[in-house]
Amino acid sequence: MDESVKPTSRRAFLKGTAAAAVGSVAGAAAAGTPDPLITELQDWASITGAGVDETPYGLPIRFEADVIRRNVEWLTASPISSINFTPIHALDGTITPQGCAFERHHSGAIELTKGDYRLMINGLVDRPLVFTYEDLERLPRENHVYFCECAANTGMEWAGAQLNGVQFTHGMIHNMEYTGVPLRTLLNEAGLGATRDFEDKWVYVEGADASSNGRSIPMEKALDDVLVAFKANGEALRMEHGYPVRLVVPGWEGNMWVKWLRRIEVTDAAVESREETSKYTDVYADGTARKWTWVMDAKSVITSPSPQMPITHGNGPMVISGLAWSGHGQITRVDVSKDGGITWETARLGKQGDTKALARFYLDTVWDGAPMLLQSRAMDETGYVQPTKDQLREQRGENSVYHNNCIQTWYVNAEGIAENVEVS
Numbered sequence: 001m002d003e004s005v006k007p008t009s010r011r012a013f014l015k016g017t018a019a020a021a022v023g024s025v026a027g028a029a030a031a032g033t034p035d036p037l038i039t040e041l042q043d044w045a046s047i048t049g050a051g052v053d054e055t056p057y058g059l060p061i062r063f064e065a066d067v068i069r070r071n072v073e074w075l076t077a078s079p080i081s082s083i084n085f086t087p088i089h090a091l092d093g094t095i096t097p098q099g100c101a102f103e104r105h106h107s108g109a110i111e112l113t114k115g116d117y118r119l120m121i122n123g124l125v126d127r128p129l130v131f132t133y134e135d136l137e138r139l140p141r142e143n144h145v146y147f148c149e150c151a152a153n154t155g156m157e158w159a160g161a162q163l164n165g166v167q168f169t170h171g172m173i174h175n176m177e178y179t180g181v182p183l184r185t186l187l188n189e190a191g192l193g194a195t196r197d198f199e200d201k202w203v204y205v206e207g208a209d210a211s212s213n214g215r216s217i218p219m220e221k222a223l224d225d226v227l228v229a230f231k232a233n234g235e236a237l238r239m240e241h242g243y244p245v246r247l248v249v250p251g252w253e254g255n256m257w258v259k260w261l262r263r264i265e266v267t268d269a270a271v272e273s274r275e276e277t278s279k280y281t282d283v284y285a286d287g288t289a290r291k292w293t294w295v296m297d298a299k300s301v302i303t304s305p306s307p308q309m310p311i312t313h314g315n316g317p318m319v320i321s322g323l324a325w326s327g328h329g330q331i332t333r334v335d336v337s338k339d340g341g342i343t344w345e346t347a348r349l350g351k352q353g354d355t356k357a358l359a360r361f362y363l364d365t366v367w368d369g370a371p372m373l374l375q376s377r378a379m380d381e382t383g384y385v386q387p388t389k390d391q392l393r394e395q396r397g398e399n400s401v402y403h404n405n406c407i408q409t410w411y412v413n414a415e416g417i418a419e420n421v422e423v424s
């Protein structure tokens with residue numbers, strides 16, 4: 001029998017208390033000095049608080065004012081065609097509130113009313129159709145949680161460690177519960193008889209903004225799990241996420257998630273638009289391009305500690321936490337290394353089972369105060385293991401921007417300060 005679970009032995013008791021002292025997380029307790037926060041009447045208990053209607057639509061409390069999207073000004077020439085980043089270092093769980101979910105626009109976010117909204121389905125269909133917003137609300141709808149990751153997420157890190165914060169290295173991602181009508185339902189309404197064989201058929205999807213952001217999606221995916229969504233996390237989409245209607249393309253690169261969705265054309269070939277040729281492809285060393293890289297491969301990152309989330313509590317018990325996701329389905333396991341990938345411990349998943357959605361992992365551990373090289377490594381249901389940066393460079397060369405899903409390293413020093421470094 002394990003000593004520590006024997007109920008009465010004096011040795012076991014002493015051993016137990018020693019472990020508890022090292023492991024104690026309750027800092028101020030006991031010790032005789034009165035804590036005025038406990039013993040004295042505080043302002044907030046002497047007056048009344050805010051009335052129920054003070055903020056009819058609530059905002060985060062002002063003490064959390066730095067948990068906001070941020071951009072990196074030098075990355076793009078203008079905020080109209082730009083990107084900002086989700087503050088994933090400061091969030092927990094898996095759902096991203098819309099108010100701090102990253103935005104990516106090619107020609108700015110547009111204001112489109114539900115009344116002005118039209119969705120056309122044309123091309124190789126039996127009956128070209130136009131849906132109003134109200135029409136969409138009359139069709140059977142579903143709820144699903146999915147992550148949306150821009151293919152450029154972590155793109156600045158290909159050549160070496162560059163941006164010092166997980167918000168900037170991995171924050172082109174959000175994860176919401178979408179309410180919408182399966183695209184399949186709309187295509188069936190329009191009738192797919194005219195397409196006959198679906199084998200080489202595509203849908204071309206575009207938005208109502210000036211950029212239109214047109215993309216071709218193979219029919220097989222269009223009929224599988226794509227959603228025409230009008231709610232996120234229970235409420236209307238925010239303007240910046242495509243109000244009133246956006247496309248949700250589970251597991252596939254964010255660029256295909258067309259916002260302000262206005263037209264779906266069934267075609268017998270891919271359109272080869274700007275967004276799927278000159279952009280969102282990667283060039284190999286020999287000049288040929290890696291194209292149709294739709295699926296976001298399994299990836300993970302430690303969100304805390306990280307450069308924006310130093311360890312402030314000294315050594316002893318600590319929680320290492322992060323996010324993992326795979327466009328191929330479920331995350332089955334995440335390992336964490338404290339020594340730059342030499343040894344690994346398996347983390348605990350916050351919840352099992354979501355497919356193509358963010359998974360939260362925790363490693364409940366004890367920090368001895370020594371510097372660490374923290375890494376996480378995700379595995380998905382296909383057996384795929386997240387690669388190192390060197391493994392990825394070997395396959396893809398040095399010219400790539402998109403689809404960097406390599407293992408990230410944070411160097412944490414003895415003071416608990418974390419820094420973006422590369423260990424490959």
Ligand SMILES: Nc1nc2c(c(=O)[nH]1)N[C@H]1C(S)=C(S)[C@@H](COP(=O)(O)O)O[C@H]1N2
Nearest residue numbers: 102103104105106150207213241254255259
């Ligand atoms: N109509 C339209 N849809 C669009 C874009 C756009 O500029 N216009 N940007 C795309 C890109 S590149 C990404 S990564 C996602 C970002 O979605 P978000 O702004 O809701 O985070 O939207 C995609 N859909």
Ligand SMILES: [Mo]
Nearest residue numbers: 150151254255
């Ligand atoms: Mo993107």
